[in-house]
Amino acid sequence: MSEPRFALGQRVRIAARDVAVHHRVPAYAQGHVGTVERICGLYGQPETYIHGDGQPFTRLYRISLAQTDLWPDYSGSSRDRLDIEIFEHWLEASS
Amino acid sequence: MSDHHDHDHARTFQPDHTEPTSDAALLGLALRELLISDGHYTAQEELRMMDAMQKASPHNGALLAARAWTDPDFKHRLLNDGANAIKEMGFNLLPIEFTVHENTDSTHNVIVCTLCSCYPRGLLGMSPAWYKSKNYRARVVREPRTVLKEFGVQLGNDVEVRVHDSTAELRYMVLPQRPRGTEGWSAEQLAAVVTRDALIGTQRDLDINAVAD
Structure with missing residues (x-):
């Protein structure tokens, strides 16, 4: 679990899941593809903290998303970004 | 001073203008009492944490x-x-x-x-x-x-x-x-x-x- 599954700059998709436990993935980001901006540390999972100690501790990433991709009607610059923290088990490789 | 609680770790709870009445507020107070009485942290530690939070700016x-x-x-x-x-x-x-x-x-x-x-x-x-x-x-x-x-x-x-x-x-x-x-x-x-x-x-x-x- 200590080796990051994803590399800096890699394209990843944030999973879209309807789960009934507390998690930290806002609906607006689910299903979107971004790039790994930063590989962060290992932290307890929000989903398992509710009934324990957050095991297994899981890699956290910062994912950088294009605003024009997140919001079809986005009116700012095409270079505008939104960076968000996502745990590894919510990410999958994307082309 | 409120005299609703007279044991020592109650002193770190400082009421505002009203006593807590909502279920959530009472639940929070009860949880805090339990955490302190079960020894998860002390009232002194709580005071120090509140003090540090107040000093941050x-x-x-x-x-x-x-x-x-x-x-x-x-x-x-x-x-x-x-x-x-x-x-x-x-x-x-x-x-x-x-x-x-x-x-x-x-x-x-x-x-x-x-x-x-x-x-x-x-x-x-x-x-x-x-x-x-x-x-x-x-x-x-x-x-x-x-x-x-x-x-x-x-x-x-x-x-x-x-x-x-x-x-x-x-x-x-x-x-x-x-x-x-x-x-x-x-x-x-x-x-x-x-x-x-x-x-x-x-x-x-x-x-x-x-x-x-």
Whole structure:
């Protein structure tokens, strides 16, 4: 679990899941593809903290998303970004 | 003084104007009593934590910004490993990854926590009420330029906007641009022009005339 599954700059998709436990993935980001901006540390999972100690501790990433991709009607610059923290088990490789 | 509780660890609860009446408030108080009586932490530890929280303020962030402007090596460490860099200045947010993003001529950063109200409280003190509002949290991610304009920040399309959504274990601060006309200023003078909103990113240009002599 200590080796990051994803590399800096890699394209990843944030999973879209309807789960009934507390998690930290806002609906607006689910299903979107971004790039790994930063590989962060290992932290307890929000989903398992509710009934324990957050095991297994899981890699956290910062994912950088294009605003024009997140919001079809986005009116700012095409270079505008939104960076968000996502745990590894919510990410999958994307082309 | 309230005489509802007369055992020692009750003294750390300081009522405002009214006694708690909502179920949630009473549940919180009961949980706190249990945590203390079961020895998870002591009332003294709670007081020390509250004291430290009260003492934290945006001035701490201003000191970091001023040092970064006057000490390029420190700035490098602050931007690359904020959590450890701030320890040099006597601050500590570990194990939280404290992350600093630098504004430049071509980039503007702004911080939000859409899911709740995550904020580096131990460093910058209490967050402003608007930071916790649903209006700010919902809108700054999807129309940041409009929200920034409402705060008085007008950005051309030559400036890239980067919104940082503080969703998990990281806490953020913006390093504003050093204002023009401050050449030769001391770190103390510089710190005095840095505002809380500039550290969040809802202010871009610092006003060097705002400093009281």
